[in-house]
Amino acid sequence: MSAPLWSFEVFPPRRNAPLGTIYRTLDGLEGLHPDFISVTYGAAGAGSDSLTTRISSDIQDRYHIPAVAHLTCLYLTRDEASGIAHGLKEAGVSRVLALRGDTVEGRVPAGDFAHAADLVGFLADQGFEVLAACYPERHPEATSMDADLAHLKEKVDAGANHLISQLFLDNASFYQFLARARSAGITVPIEAGIMPVVNERQIRRMVRLCDAELPEKFRTMMDRYGSDDVAMRDAGIAYAVDQIVDLVSHGVDGVHLYTMNDPEVARRITEATASLFGHDRTASDIVAA
Numbered sequence: 542m543s544a545p546l547w548s549f550e551v552f553p554p555r556r557n558a559p560l561g562t563i564y565r566t567l568d569g570l571e572g573l574h575p576d577f578i579s580v581t582y583g584a585a586g587a588g589s590d591s592l593t594t595r596i597s598s599d600i601q602d603r604y605h606i607p608a609v610a611h612l613t614c615l616y617l618t619r620d621e622a623s624g625i626a627h628g629l630k631e632a633g634v635s636r637v638l639a640l641r642g643d644t645v646e647g648r649v650p651a652g653d654f655a656h657a658a659d660l661v662g663f664l665a666d667q668g669f670e671v672l673a674a675c676y677p678e679r680h681p682e683a684t685s686m687d688a689d690l691a692h693l694k695e696k697v698d699a700g701a702n703h704l705i706s707q708l709f710l711d712n713a714s715f716y717q718f719l720a721r722a723r724s725a726g727i728t729v730p731i732e733a734g735i736m737p738v739v740n741e742r743q744i745r746r747m748v749r750l751c752d753a754e755l756p757e758k759f760r761t762m763m764d765r766y767g768s769d770d771v772a773m774r775d776a777g778i779a780y781a782v783d784q785i786v787d788l789v790s791h792g793v794d795g796v797h798l799y800t801m802n803d804p805e806v807a808r809r810i811t812e813a814t815a816s817l818f819g820h821d822r823t824a825s826d827i828v829a830a
Contacts, residue, residue, distance in 0.1 A: 544819025546732060546795025547811075548609075548705075549573075551802055552581040553592045562802070563596055567604055569804025573811045576795070579609040579638055579672075579705070590625045598632035609672060610634050612664075613642025614654035619663070622654070626667045637664050638672040638705065639696075658695040665700025673701035675731060677709045677718035678753055686718075690725045702729050705797045708736040708747060710780075711756040712787050732795035733788050737781040737806050739774040741767040778806060782813045789817040 549570060554562045570578070580597045582590070590612065597608035610629055614622065629637065639660040644650075654660045657673060664671045673696040676689060683689035693704070704727075709715050715733055722731065738744040741763055747753065755763075762780060766772040785796050796818075800807045 545789055545793055545817070546576045546730070546797075547814075547818040548577045548579065548732065548795065548797045549575045549807060550579045550581065550797060550799050551596075553596055560592075564599075566800070566802045566804055567600065570800070570807055571604065573808060575606060575798075577607040577609050577636070578604075579611060579797070582611040582613045582640070582642070591628065594625070594628050594632050594634060597629075597634045601633060607636065608634055609636045609638050611638045611640060612660065613640045614657065614660035615642045615644065615650045616648060617654060617660075618651045619653040621651075622660070622663060626664065626669070629669070630667075635668075636670045636672065638674065639664055639701065640674055656692070656695070658692070658699045661696050661701045662699035670703075671701050672703040672705060673697070674707065675704045675718070675722070676707045677715045678707075686721065690721060690727070693722065694725055694727055697727050697729055704729055704731045706731065706734040707753070708734050708799060709753055710738075710759050710784075711754055712784055712791075714754065715788070716791065730794040732797040733793050734797045734799060735781050735784055735788075736799040736801070737803075737810060738763075738777040739801075739803070739806060740770065740777075741773065743801070774806075778809050778813075781810055785810070785814050786817065789814070 551563065551566055554560055578600050580593050580600070582593050593610050593612070597610040600606050600608040612625060617625070639657050641654070641657040641660070654663070661671050661673055673693075675693050676683075679686050679689045680692075683692070697704075706715065706718075719731060736747065738759075744763070759780065762776050763773075766776045788796060798807060798810060
């Protein structure tokens with residue numbers, strides 16, 4: 542049996558933040574040897590795609606790690622998507638995570654890509670390796686899990702050959718989703734998305750956005766350590782490690798770590814789980830890398 546995938550997500554600098562901040566993050570991730578790093582589609586607005594493309598290209602050229610560029614499509618015209626696809630190809634980026642993207646109040650969708658599956662098919666026709674997102678606890682806008690799985694199957698049928706899940710805090714939810722996805726005929730690899738929770742404000746915001754359930758074990762941890770920044774950071778890292786150990790023990794296809802651009806957290810989790818992903822490094826090797 543092959544080792545599960547181990548990958549990271551990073552995001553471009555916020556508006557008006559120095560570009561160098563993302564490279565400090567990437568410098569901090571050196572030596573951890575993920576199978577790939579995905580780069581989110583920057584803050585909405587002009588230049589989002591060019592920044593994502595540039596960072597993805599640099600991850601490959603400067604850090605020698607495969608990159609996956611995120612692309613959201615709801616507000617893209619077909620011509621704009623073609624231009625972005627051309628830019629990605631020119632930059633040597635061949636893998637894209639195709640997303641619909643969130644709706645923005647007061648902004649009218651372009652109308653060319655109503656769903657992520659539309660972008661998946663477009664990019665697959667352009668010769669890209671296309672990844673897509675999935676939601677273990679159901680997309681917030683889906684009417685039911687069955688409806689959500691039907692949409693997910695459409696993305697796979699359109700050409701997505703790899704799925705990355707939204708964050709979840711209860712592994713049982715992921716295992717239930719995985720069983721239902723396989724029963725629905727979805728056979729492509731599905732990576733489990735794990736977000737280390739290092740402060741209470743962060744998780745409350747993320748849970749509000751994606752409707753993730755807070756299991757009792759996690760609530761107890763927040764109640765005990767939420768007011769102590771250092772203790773909450775350590776407890777959040779330990780919770781993520783525990784999730785990952787359990788996932789790998791259950792034969793997960795891979796784990797996608799939402800780093801939140803915090804290389805110290807990513808490094809500590811990698812150190813604690815490296816052997817699970819087929820790495821023959823010791824903890825000291827990772828620290829010294």
